[in-house]
Amino acid sequence: MGREVSESCIDSLLTEMVASYCNQFYSNTPELAARRIEAIGYQVGHQLSERYTMDRPRFTDHLEAIKFICKDFWSELFKKQIDNLKTNHRGTFVLQDNKFRWLSRISGDPSVDNGTQDPESKAAQAMSMYLYFPCGIIRGALSNLGIPCAVSADISSLPACEYNWILRPCCFSIKYAF
């Protein structure tokens, strides 16, 4: 039996979580806030991976587990699959989502204008905080499947021609030691 969650509730919850950790609990230490948000994501990913792998045969290798994250896991979370998966075959995977749902409703605050930064880089700065949660989810899911790794997210490493502000693409890089 599948249960459904309201999309706008999740959006608001994520926004509110980031806001409370960044502005209230750890307003002076953003790196600590980031770690806390990542830890929440880790627990969520840990539990979700337990549930979503229930009726599947066991994975034989790491690539199969990563493919599961790209296809089934992502479909359960975002109703779409990862658009591009790259690997260097040395323990680094790059997952590219061309329209990352959790960023699609974020915009920079135009009222705060200090004149030194262009609005795009300001928005990118604000967005990076929202990416620790999905990073934690991926890391939690993979470590529960037996792949301890480090996950980081990037919204600016894409080549300029691929980059599109309307679609909000996002890259997740996964690194693990063999």
Place this chain on the structure above:
Amino acid sequence: MIVCVAVVGHQNNPLYIQSFTEADDALKLHHIVHCSLDVVDERVNNPKKSGLTLNETFLGLLYPTENYKVYGYLTNTKVKFILVTTDLDVRDADVRNFFRRFHAAYVDAVSNPFHVPGKRITSKTFAERVSNIVKSFGLSSAG
């Protein structure tokens, strides 16, 4: 009749172990569960020798002892479920069904935000649900 069920974590740490006998033989049953962990490891590490080709979660009959039959199940997250039964003619389908329901109960228990991953499952709801599943196993195999 099922006499014992156990959930064992990925580092072979016990997460939940419960016997369902009147007699005071919990220690003996725990010993049987403990021994079965080696068999699970052997099955998983030599899939060809044991004829386990599809990487199924259900591992089948691990080993029969004089009075008991031990069945195993290994999830994607390397959590093992062990079932010890005294029934002599057990249908595979029944055991599969049991493990599927047991796994569902386990997933619900660990999804509890107050559960600490890797620690023993202390939830009463889980214990109740497991004992219901164990009871209904006896019924379905009798009928």
